[in-house]
Amino acid sequence: MKFSVMISEGPYTHQASDTAYNFTKAALEDGHECFRIFFYHDGVNNGTRLASPPQDDRNIVNRWSALAKEHKLDLVLCVAAAQRRGIADADEAKRNGKNADNIAPGFRISGLGQLIEAGIQSDRLITFGD
Amino acid sequence: MSETKKFLYVNRKAPYGTIYALEALEVVLIGAAFEQDVSLAFLDDGVYQITKGQDTKDLGMKNFSPTYKALGDYDVNKIYVEQESLDARGLTLDDLLPLTWEDEDDDWAEKDSIKVISATEMAKIMEQSDVVFSF
Amino acid sequence: MSQLHTVNKSPLERNALESAITHAVKGNALLMIEDGVYGAMQGTHKSAMVSDAMSDIAFYVMGPDLKARGIDEARIIDGIKIVDYSGFVALVAEYDVTQSWL
Numbered sequence: 369m370k371f372s373v374m375i376s377e378g379p380y381t382h383q384a385s386d387t388a389y390n391f392t393k394a395a396l397e398d399g400h401e402c403f404r405i406f407f408y409h410d411g412v413n414n415g416t417r418l419a420s421p422p423q424d425d426r427n428i429v430n431r432w433s434a435l436a437k438e439h440k441l442d443l444v445l446c447v448a449a450a451q452r453r454g455i456a457d458a459d460e461a462k463r464n465g466k467n468a469d470n471i472a473p474g475f476r477i478s479g480l481g482q483l484i485e486a487g488i489q490s491d492r493l494i495t496f497g498d
Numbered sequence: 499m500s501e502t503k504k505f506l507y508v509n510r511k512a513p514y515g516t517i518y519a520l521e522a523l524e525v526v527l528i529g530a531a532f533e534q535d536v537s538l539a540f541l542d543d544g545v546y547q548i549t550k551g552q553d554t555k556d557l558g559m560k561n562f563s564p565t566y567k568a569l570g571d572y573d574v575n576k577i578y579v580e581q582e583s584l585d586a587r588g589l590t591l592d593d594l595l596p597l598t599w600e601d602e603d604d605d606w607a608e609k610d611s612i613k614v615i616s617a618t619e620m621a622k623i624m625e626q627s628d629v630v631f632s633f
Numbered sequence: 634m635s636q637l638h639t640v641n642k643s644p645l646e647r648n649a650l651e652s653a654i655t656h657a658v659k660g661n662a663l664l665m666i667e668d669g670v671y672g673a674m675q676g677t678h679k680s681a682m683v684s685d686a687m688s689d690i691a692f693y694v695m696g697p698d699l700k701a702r703g704i705d706e707a708r709i710i711d712g713i714k715i716v717d718y719s720g721f722v723a724l725v726a727e728y729d730v731t732q733s734w735l
Contacts, residue, residue, distance in 0.1 A: 394718035480528040495733040
């Protein structure tokens with residue numbers, strides 16, 4: 369079965385990203401397909417490579433990057449939400465006149481249409497948020 | 499896209515205190531271009547999103563409530579508001595923005611987009627949806 | 634369409650569980666996750682609301698979330714099934730649509 373996931377909260381403050389990760393990992397292990405993981409609202413904060421959690425805590429951003437690499441996941445940060453919150457790739461940084469980008473490996477920035485498309489193309493869409 | 503799905507956007511949160519209402523509306527506006535069968539549900543504190551008289555000047559925030567009036571132009575005209583949620587908040591239909599659309603199959607007659615329905619009817623709308631977006 | 638409702642809030646803080654139960658129809662399932670698992674406990678002011686809805690709705694609760702919060706399985710309302718993440722995935726697959734009561 370083809371799943372897509374929407375994540376509406378950033379890492380650490382809410383459990384949403386942890387639950388979404390554990391859910392996605394289990395779905396992939398059980399042989400399901402993951403069409404897209406779409407990060408919206410503060411969820412875009414899951415995609416900054418500048419996060420540096422303490423050694424004894426889980427690294428939520430790196431965990432997503434690793435899962436994406438292993439399973440060729442499509443991790444999409446909403447562009448409008450990302451711009452508001454200061455998450456940028458090289459193109460976005462240049463377009464907005466910023467001197468740095470901070471997107472983590474395995475993530476890409478795109479429009480809200482990607483969420484709608486996930487809803488159309490997937491058998492199931494599940495939202496994790498607050 | 500060959501298939502048409504029934505999309506339901508569920509709004510249960512009040513505006514301004516959090517960003518969910520505004521960013522949900524942004525999804526609805528983008529989603530309108532995908533020609534799916536779209537419905538909006540306003541229940542619980544979500545009914546506060548479409549009340550009249552919002553003025554955010556003193557907050558320094560954008561008042562996005564006028565944007566709901568544009569939904570009709572995007573062919574988003576099935577807006578379900580739950581009666582029990584209005585009642586619980588001492589609100590009536592008169593407290594809500596007049597949301598309308600023009601029916602091109604009926605000589606562009608202006609029609610109301612809002613339908614006030616019971617929780618039981620809302621449950622049916624939810625059950626008939628193919629995709630539910632929760633904000 | 635059959636529906637799976639997920640609830641991630643304590644019913645003593647927010648109305649998500651109550652609203653989900655109100656809008657679930659016969660044959661639907663409801664899964665409590667994250668802080669939603671407090672809704673599965675016996676002896677709270679919200680326990681009766683869950684028990685009363687059991688004739689129409691199948692209730693599930695996330696085991697890992699119970700464990701994290703130190704909630705002994707013996708204190709769970711009779712009839713609520715405990716699942717792990719794989720069980721969560723199976724529920725999402727089994728029901729046509731998942732609705733998150735955020």
